[in-house]
Amino acid sequence: MEKTAIILSTLFLTASALSGCSIDSGNTDRIKTEDSSLESTSELKWWQKINAYEIYVNSFQDSDGDGYGDLNGIRSRLDHLADLGVGAIWLTPVYDSPMEDNGYDVADYYSINTRYGTMEDMDALIREADKKGIKVVMDLVFNHTSDRSEWFKRSSESRDNEYSDWYIWRDPKADGSEPNNWRSIFGGSAWTWNENRKQYYLHTFASSQPDLNWENPKVRDALYDVANFWLDKGAGGFRMDAIPYIKKPSDFSDGPADDSEGRCDIHMMTANTDGILDFLREFKEKVCAGKDIFTVGEANGVSPDDLKYWVGENGVFDMIFEFSHMNLDFEGSETWCKAGSFELSDLKKALTESQIATASNGWYPIYFENHDKPRSIDHFFPEGSDPVLAGKALGTVLLSLRGTPFIYQGEELGLTNVSWDSIDDYNDLNSKSQYNIAIKEGFSEEEALSFVHRFSRDNARTPMQWDSSINSGFTTGTPWLPLNENYKEVNAENENKDTSSVLSWYRRLSDFRKGNDILLKGEYNELLNENKDIYAFERKDTSGRLVILVNFSNKDAGFDPAEAGVTDNEKKILFSSYGDNEGEKAGSIKSLRPLEAVIIGE
Ligand code: NOJ
């Protein structure tokens, strides 16, 4: 989020990457990007050969009719995942929680949210998934807890008990106001008053999400215990939530005001503070060392010079989710009413930089959707684009770049955004606060709602669309969030039967990728980089070369086949999203149809 877009647009050029936690984490792949020869001296690790899949648990599959997705529901859908080449499922937080931020407010890291099932259900999921070659990856929300956690309750009771120093407490300023002018990421002051202690506590996100005090070794040990508990249960790794914020600067002074209330973005003041890596190195040593798992940090705003400490051979994680390609419509902070638009050239640049940065010494988590972003079809393509072609177009990029693809639930079906009539129809707390920010900034209600339509996190949180029956097979009860109205047409059952569907396309490409060394390990080079409509790149190794061409525009887009290196009549169109010219000689193709994606090879 936030300033990531600015910083990360250059970071990957100089960075090197790879491996925090795997046992054989040393980098032994050597790739010469200039001369097309690749020497691979190591096998890839398990998590480099799979597709990962993010499950937004509330919305994946309900098994007990309460309208919320749950663990047994996930277990009943493992075949859908196995068929997609999924080898790891990242579950959004399933711990006990009051659910003000849908699980990102943890009350107890050791128990399962009753909405989602029991610990036995969790064990069964881990066991059954394992049998299908799928590891369960837990979401560690370690920057903050819920204000309903026992730790916080104890901490707020008094200034001198065992837990007093587990959160970040400060006295008011002399006039009784907040200790400083930091604005939380969800809007409003980052400080909330506590009457018992007569002090304020800090929260990077909502006031119900108080930040833990990582300076306290007891807090850190308690968190490492949590992580080890889940590894003992058989988890295959971790996604680490909101990691840049765990370390705070020693100076808690005011920052430069950037809004009408005189506040300043907390991200600018606290993200990636010096010393954060000491904490994370300790995490790696006490939790990950010697275990065949992977970690992926939600770690935005890392500076170019520092990336090697984060994900390189000496880094703390195996991969980091960065946002350089996701936040191109934002300048500075991620305030929805201040968003602009972006050009395909910016997307191409961001992706190429990430590919280059992780070419010789790293690994990239490829993603275009998650539970915090709108659906990619509405994000990356012109308004009115055919959703099936657009879904296949982006799926082609997702499944043919170098790295581990992270498919977000429903992306494989080509799901799209929703537009509800009133802000009251939305569940996401960030949608509500962004709406209020827009109103304060002087936008009309209609305009404020249009920002919500475009960016709401609920766009990606509507229930999965499994079939055409009532509530799409997601629940027999009342769904916690309405389904997208298009579910009668756009759903897994229909797409299973339709060889030209987005789902069939994902399956075909996943099958192809699985056994294909060029796609798994080969080098990446961007092609046609001046072309305004087409994103093109090659993947190659000593055994061969694939050319991937994707038209992001709604019109025919010409290109020079010689420049793309596809005049060679030995080469064929292996995949075409229009499906009518597969098998034809590559030399026959000189332009792409609207939103067309093709893969050319031998
Ligand atoms: C990032 C998560 O992805 C998001 O959903 C959540 O609201 C914040 N971190 C706070 O935990």
Ligand code: MG
């Ligand atoms: Mg349920």
